[in-house]
Amino acid sequence: MERTHRLELFPDRSVTLLLFQHVKNAAALRKKAMEGSIDGALINPTMIIDPFQILVAANKAVHLQKIGKMKTRTLNAEIIFSLSPSNNISDAFKKFGISDSDTSVLIVLVVDGDKTVNLADIASQVEGQQVSLDELPQLTDTAKVKKMYKVTPQEEKIGTLLDSVVCRMSTKDVL
Amino acid sequence: PVMAAAQAEAGGERSVMAGPAGPAMDDVGPVGPAVGELRAAGPAVGDSDGAAGAAMVAEEPPAPPPLPGLRLVQQGAEAHVYRGLFLGRAAVAKLRVPKRYRHPALEERLSRRRMAQEARSLLRCRRAGIPAPVVYFVDYVTNSIFLEDIVDSITVQDHIYSVQKSGNDASGLQKLAEKMGELLARMHDEDIIHGDLTTANLLLRPPTEKLDLVLIDFGLSFISGLPEDKGVDLYVLEKAFISTHPDTETMFQALLKAYAATSKKSGPVIKKLDEVRLRGRKRSMIG
Numbered sequence: 001m002e003r004t005h006r007l008e009l010f011p012d013r014s015v016t017l018l019l020f021q022h023v024k025n026a027a028a029l030r031k032k033a034m035e036g037s038i039d040g041a042l043i044n045p046t047m048i049i050d051p052f053q054i055l056v057a058a059n060k061a062v063h064l065q066k067i068g069k070m071k072t073r074t075l076n077a078e079i080i081f082s083l084s085p086s087n088n089i090s091d092a093f094k095k096f097g098i099s100d101s102d103t104s105v106l107i108v109l110v111v112d113g114d115k116t117v118n119l120a121d122i123a124s125q126v127e128g129q130q131v132s133l134d135e136l137p138q139l140t141d142t143a144k145v146k147k148m149y150k151v152t153p154q155e156e157k158i159g160t161l162l163d164s165v166v167c168r169m170s171t172k173d174v175l
Numbered sequence: 176p177v178m179a180a181a182q183a184e185a186g187g188e189r190s191v192m193a194g195p196a197g198p199a200m201d202d203v204g205p206v207g208p209a210v211g212e213l214r215a216a217g218p219a220v221g222d223s224d225g226a227a228g229a230a231m232v233a234e235e236p237p238a239p240p241p242l243p244g245l246r247l248v249q250q251g252a253e254a255h256v257y258r259g260l261f262l263g264r265a266a267v268a269k270l271r272v273p274k275r276y277r278h279p280a281l282e283e284r285l286s287r288r289r290m291a292q293e294a295r296s297l298l299r300c301r302r303a304g305i306p307a308p309v310v311y312f313v314d315y316v317t318n319s320i321f322l323e324d325i326v327d328s329i330t331v332q333d334h335i336y337s338v339q340k341s342g343n344d345a346s347g348l349q350k351l352a353e354k355m356g357e358l359l360a361r362m363h364d365e366d367i368i369h370g371d372l373t374t375a376n377l378l379l380r381p382p383t384e385k386l387d388l389v390l391i392d393f394g395l396s397f398i399s400g401l402p403e404d405k406g407v408d409l410y411v412l413e414k415a416f417i418s419t420h421p422d423t424e425t426m427f428q429a430l431l432k433a434y435a436a437t438s439k440k441s442g443p444v445i446k447k448l449d450e451v452r453l454r455g456r457k458r459s460m461i462g
Contacts (some may be wrong), residue, residue, distance in 0.1 A: 008242050055262040154304025163309045167301055170310045174294040
């Protein structure tokens with residue numbers, strides 16, 4: 001149900017994604033994440049088009065962590081920040097993190113190779129139903145994503161929305 | 176032998192003296208080496224000529240990235256190009272080759288600037304609807320860039336070879352030239368100068384007949400509105416065309432015609448192109 005991908009460039013890390021629907025305790029979860037009792041990034045799935053988007057963000061975050069150049073204070077925060085097209089950290093959290101009224105949550109865990117993560121433990125803390133990542137496209141708010149990333153109409157002709165989003169994420173700090 | 180589906184990095188190495196951003200230059204010298212390099216890196220895989228030339232100082236190649244299904248595609252003077260799976264997608268990894276003969280501070284700055292320019296130009300192209308690969312990851316430490324791999328694509332260079340070899344359908348080439356002209360006009364209208372226009376840096380998505388072009392290799396690109404820079408850009412392509420593909424004068428003419436028809440700013444650019452042609456190498460400047 002969940003999906004795990006090993007980061008090729010950082011073989012000691014793998015990224016696991018868990019998706020939950022009909023979530024009732026978003027506020028409590030948010031608090032737990034901030035306190036650190038859930039060691040994962042809690043993301044608003046309506047802003048996510050495809051798991052690849054998360055992988056690109058996680059890859060960048062891990063890279064920056066390894067070279068000590070993160071803009072935020074934790075890896076999980078950096079993942080959320082990497083998703084955002086803006087350089088404003090609190091804005092990134094507002095748009096890509098979860099808010100108290102959310103009913104769906106995407107949890108991203110970056111794990112050190114040999115450490116085992118108890119996924120059941122994390123899932124049990126969510127008052128909601130875990131669903132397969134295949135359900136993600138149904139949750140995506142494409143209009144909101146297009147607006148957030150300022151995708152141009154010409155761009156839509158030469159590639160997918162995911163292409164536009166990923167390109168902006170990866171070149172954010174170049175410009 | 177025809178090299179299929181290779182995103183060739185025929186990165187013409189411009190001399191450091193010419194200035195890293197490569198703006199309009201009076202002496203069209205750098206075009207020469209760029210073209211020469213192209214011939215060497217053209218149909219042949221690997222860069223034996225380039226390596227021999229640069230072998231004064233031992234060049235340590237960058238370590239290949241640990242991507243599954245990794246294949247070395249091209250060992251250009253500027254970068255080693257690999258193909259592999261990155262985060263589950265077919266990707267191209269370009270790892271810059273450090274130049275030991277350069278002062279380290281300059282090398283660092285130049286490398287970073289080239290990479291930033293490439294990333295910037297790729298984003299700018301996409302925003303304007305000009306087909307170019309998606310950027311997946313930029314590593315400022317090793318100065319490497321991970322891009323979308325246009326799977327099963329063929330370079331325009333290889334396509335022209337195969338069409339000319341088979342001897343049929345020269346009219347398809349004219350249509351291709353028109354599409355190229357249109358694409359370049361749109362790119363220049365966004366003030367994007369490619370910097371290394373060759374038929375090896377233009378890909379055709381499958382199926383080839385659709386003439387779905389994709390521009391690649393923006394490592395030497397920069398932003399400029401000057402007709403001179405756009406003219407030089409076209410001149411580089413013209414030289415590459417003539418040197419790599421015999422009997423393609425009409426093709427290039429069709430390209431320019433389509434360019435002029437598509438771009439509203441083409442007048443001064445074509446004028447500059449004519450001027451640059453007169454300037455070129457081995458041209459008598461008497462009078």
